[in-house]
Amino acid sequence: MALDNISDMTLEECERKLDELLDSDDAEDEDIIALYTAMGDKAKEEGEFEKSKEYYMNALTETLMKYGESSVEAGDAAMNAGNGLFNISDYETALEYYTKALETFKETSPDDCDRITVAMRNIGDCHFYSENYEEAVDCFTAAMDFLRTKKSEDDPAFYRLYSVMAETLSKMEKFEEALGYYQRGFDIKKKFVESDMDLMEDYEGIGKCCEKLGKNEEGIEAFSKIVKAIKETMPEMDFLAKEFQSHIDAMKEAISKQ
Secondary structure, three states: OOOOOHHHHHHHHHHHHHHHHOOOOOOOOOHHHHOOOOOOOHHHHHHHHHHHHHHHHHHHHHHHHOOOOOOOHHHHHHHHHHHHHHOOOOHHHHHHHHHHHHHHHHOOOOOHHHHHHHHHHHHHHHHHHEEEEEHHHHHHHHHHHHHHHOOOOOOOOHHHHHHHHHHHHHHHHHHHHHHHHHHHHHHHOOOOOOOOOHHHHHHHHHHHHHHHHOOOOHHHHHHHHHHHHHHHOOHHHHHHHHHHHHHHHHHHHHOOOO
């Protein structure tokens, strides 16, 4: 029984279809797994994170029965289970599932750069949100080292890693190192976006590091890009522009006193 239209179904429609399959004598395991996974995705999109986690867990259970532990399918299902737990802020348990997924991917598909890198990054994210910043840095570093064996450093895959590394180093008040990663990520991202609006988070990270380091001219340049983008594209967010303008004014005052 193929579920070709599963992406077009609502969560409620998926739940009804699952009930039908579970009551059927000829239900395909693949369809049940696909429905549980889709229901996890759709519940997440609707902000029902607890429900999403339960569906992902059910998908994992069905996947393990169908494919066994040493399968890419099991790795993917463990990743989804980790995502479900992460979304309800259960970082400790999410870490266990991400670690299992990483081990599975290394065993079953050691050359799958995307799966392995994302699993390593997700492990780092768990440490970051648990405020274990040293462990997070180690994870992000390992992910970058692995990615370098597969892709050039101007690949978009590096952007996310540079960004989370910069954010982690900022939390550790290592602003000079953080600034370097923000700038490296910025250099990659600017090649793939259309406007400064898409670079606001990057400008903010760069600006805040520069402000902490007393690099006021560079900080003013970064924050000015944000203010200009907001005024041109989101005038209703003028209060946010004023917040960044206050940082600009403070740095200009600091320059005047030098």
